[in-house]
Amino acid sequence: MQANSNKPNDNFYNSVDMQELSGETPVGWSATCLDQTICYYLNCDQESSAESDNSDSN
Structure with missing residues (x-):
């Protein structure tokens, strides 16, 4: 069983909305x-998010 990630997907924040x-x-x-x-x-x-991405790739 895979753990659910609470991290939103990359499309969570729409750049137009930002x-x-x-x-x-x-x-x-x-x-x-x-x-x-x-x-x-x-x-x-x-x-x-960037730190999380870096730690995931290590």
Whole structure:
């Protein structure tokens, strides 16, 4: 029996949707904070995914 992976497939994040999110113009402090938080977690997810891919290939 093969273990299920919780990692989303490569098409999980649509690049068009990502560009649409990055094109939004934040208004006010809380919107700017939210925008920075979203970017932070997207970057963390990408780094984690890359590290996972590297460890799988070793």
